[in-house]
Amino acid sequence: MEGNVQQQKTPPLARELTRVFSSYNKHSILLKKNLKETHVFFREIRQNYSNACASTISSDSASLEAVQLSCISFPSHEEEFLRSTVGAAPYILVLGQDCAARYQLLNCLLGERLLPLGTELGEACHGVQGIICKRRKLCFTHGRQTRLSLALPGQYELVHQLAANRGRWDTVPQEDLEIHEECEDPAHRLAELEITLHHPLLQEVKVMVVPCHSVQPIEEALEDCTRNVIPVILYAINQDSLSADQVAELWKVKEMLSFPICFLRVPDASLAASPEPGRRAEKEREKSALHKHLVSLGFINTLTGNCSCGAPTQITAPGAKPQSMLGESFERLNRLLVPFARQVLQNQQVEAANLLNGVHCRCLDLFINQAFDMQRDLQITPRRLEYTREKEGELFNSLMAIANRKQEEMKEMIVETLSSMKEQLLEDAANLEFTDIIVTTNGEPVTSKEIKSCIHLIQELIVVRLNQAVANKLISSVDYLRESFVGTLERCLSSLEKSNMDSSVHNITSNHLKQLLNAAYHVEVTFHSGSSVTRLVWEQIKQIIHRITLVNPPAITPEWKRKVAQDAIESLSAAKLARSICSQFRTRLNSSHEAFAASLRQLEEGHTGRLERTEDLWLRVRKDHAPRLARLSLESRSLRDVLLHGKPKLGRELGRGQYGVVYLCDSWGGHYPCALKSVVPPDDKHWNDLALEFHYTRSLPKHERLVDLHGSVIDHTYGGGSSIAVLLIMERLHRDLYTGLKAGLSLRERLQIALDVVEGMRFLHSQGLVHRDIKLKNVLLDKQNRAKITDLGFCKPEAMMSGSIVGTPIHMAPELFTGKYDNSVDVYAFGILFWYLCTGSVKLPEAFEKCSSKDQLWNNVKKGSRPERVAGFDEECWQLMEACWNGDPSLRPLLGIVQPSLQSIMERLCGCGSEQKSSSLEDSN
DSSP states (O other): OOOOOOOOOOOOHHHHHHHHHHHHHHHHHHHHHHHHHHHHHHHHHHHHHHHHHHTSEEEEEEEOHHHHTTTOOOOOHHHHHHHHHHHOEEEEEEEESSOOOOOHHHHHHHTSSOSSOOOGSGGGGTTTTOOOOOOOOOOEOSSSSSSEEEEEEEEEOOOOOGGGGOOOOOOOOOOHHHTTTOOOOOHHOOOOEEEEOOOOHHHHOOEEEOOTTTTTOHHHHHHHHSEEEEEEEEEEOOOSSHHHHHHHHHHHHHHOOOOOOEEEEEEOTTTTTOOOOHHHHHHHHHHHHHHHHHHTTTSSTTTOOOOOTTTSOOOOTTTTTOOOOOOOOGGGGGHHHHHHHHHHHHHHHHHHHHHHHHHHHHHHHHHHHHHHHHHHHHHHHHHHHHHHHHHHHHHHHHHHHHHHSHHHHHHHHHHHHHHHHHHHHHHHHHHHHOOOOOOTTTOOOHHHHHHHHHHHHHHHHHHHHHHHHHHHHHHHTTTTTTIIIIIIHHHHHHHHHOOOOOHHHHHHHHHHHHHHHHHHHHGGGOTTTTTTHHHHHHHHHHHHHHHHSSOOOOOHHHHHHHHHHEEEHHHHHHHHHHHHHHHHHHHHHHHHHHEEEEEHHHHHHHHHHHHHHHHHHHIIIIIIIHHHHHHHHHHHHHHHHHHOOOOOOOOOOEEEEEEEEEEEESSSSEEEEEEEEEEEOSSHHHHHHHHHHHHHHSSSOOTTTOOOOOEEEEEEEEHHTTTTEEEEEEEOOOOEEHHHHHHHOOOOHHHHHHHHHHHHHHHHHHHEEEOOOOOGEEEEEEETEEHHHHHHHOOOOGGGGGOOOOOOOOGOOGGTTTTTTTTHHHHHHHHHHHHHHHTTSSSHHHHHOOOSSSHHHHHHHHHTTOOOOTTTOHHHHHHHHHHHHHHSGGGSHHHHHHHHHHHHHHHHHTTOOOHHHHHHHHHOO
């Protein structure tokens, strides 16, 4: 039903508060959109990316990859905060010492006399003994018509005839505000009075006035405000101090909501609007007492107070946590209340934006690091395979050479070994006990079969001892190969196997590697059962057995055993043994070599398929995942910047480039003066490139040779709302190098600029970035003509470069046109820049000036066309620039060499006694 309250012009306080809450709601929409898109992105990445990685990496790397994938999400505590904060509804909660104070503050907020004050409230609010105030909770919401109704919070409207709906009213009838004694309906007693108004502030925020504590405990009254609500808590005070019950209630409020409270001193409704001078002075004295009282209770701190005008004596810095405060000048309420509300709302959104951006940056860095890992894998794995093949070949050839030349050495070693251990062998044979053969004590003859068994045991003793002795000496003879070949080969092969997805290939290759090593050190120099060496020994000893068994069986005595052992030793042929050992060594070595080569081919085939999948994933990271996440990061960071510092004001135009306009900006975010680059990305690709540029630039530590980027703001109303622009706010310098050269710079200044540029480039390269557009316009000068590099629009890490052709034609290295290049393209561009610095002018080189089109220029550069040598050029300067623009990237000098060379040139040309040389170069310019 319609009421009779007439709409008036919105007062200043309500108007300013409306702007504050309107801004909060607009930013809330952007935050919700960014959070939703981030969740969608993470969900897709976890599904697709984990599958791709699972088929690309080995089981050894799976645990590491699982940890990395777990980073592509919100930590639980951050997700909980974002869920409760992003999109939370703003509420103004009006509390106070009594209904009179609360109602007076509410009327002031809305700028309308909606609730009764003073004597209209009756005696209950003025402390008349025996009368208890029972006024219900009030909720003010927006609607096209003025309407009052009773409703249970969040549930349904009660059917009840309100006094306000029976006729005209000036203020909300007291009958509707109060709960009558005779009312026994629990629902009716707990119902809140909803007041719908067509008011601009209520379009942006709901206002709740808490009920009297006798109606509902404060915990129950505020229960709805603890879930997905950002409360701006106001506490109206119309007395000199708080009672014990009021203090207890306030502590419950702070415990439940954990938000600061704005205490507001409202005038006693029973007094006139303008108290007499004496009374006003008395009130001025009271305010300091009230401030001390609130400080003593711990509700505000000693640094947070207000001057007599009502403005805070300490303004909270942007981004700082807002504090509870006291305002005692009701006439100038907006001086305190508007900043307080802004800080409370801003603090929540800034923290949410920071959390969002932190997750974006962490995950983006993860993608970039993985791009580096994948690029390195793609580059190094083929080299490792080739290296392994070459190293194994060297090892095989070396061992074969040893086998071929060791035969004579082995013969001598066997003879020497037998000679040195002969007496011990004979003694051991004489003392040998036959456990399975019955021998009489007097040495009576035994059967021929038993004689053969005894001989066999003696021969076995000789073979085992000889086996061990010869093997040990052969092992030590080739041991030097272990460090030279095998250690390196094992490490290289191990790294290849760990990165391969097929564990069976891993085991096969490892086994063949072990076979190869055993062939060198152990297996082939040991006569185990069945080996050709052992068979050779047995063949020779069989002849002894045959001779002995032809005569009468002898008595088994120590002398006989010694004689058998001596015959066996003397019958062994050292030459035959050596030849057999070397032949067997070569046979087994060949077998191991072939098996190794086969397993290496299998390993290489597995890597080929894996590298194809890695390259596909690398492409997706560079082209899709990282740019998409970078755009979300740019949005969250820009939202944070605009919340803290507002939208920058564009000054006069300073210049135009291919991708944006640069304006002067007096100050922003505590920085001044600033330059503002506005970019209107025409499509998603430009959006992504710009977002990645911003991420790389913002991630860089500050450096005195790079122009500092202060922040970014996305302007949704750029050009009158016709387009969306990204405003990059950066350090403002005096002029660019192009302008500086036109105005004239001394030789010392130009050489110092060259040094400054190299220093900036070295820093970029140390951070893994390639600038790709070093030129005159991208070098800015301060008032002392010291240089800083700017415009990182094409700047990227090498692992994130897609091979696109970017840059300014005359500064572009030839390999840029092939799509395969590295940070040496910056060295090339510096060589061209150095030519300009040495000439001291901005005139194009003759070779480039004659080109009628960009394509012709590029073709000439690819054919080797370079700037000409100007008469009077210093020889060392000319050699340096020639080296920098060498057509072969591998022959260009490193910046670590360029910098000291420049320093030496500067000391020579600009130091003491060099005036003549300097002037000669100056004259040539």
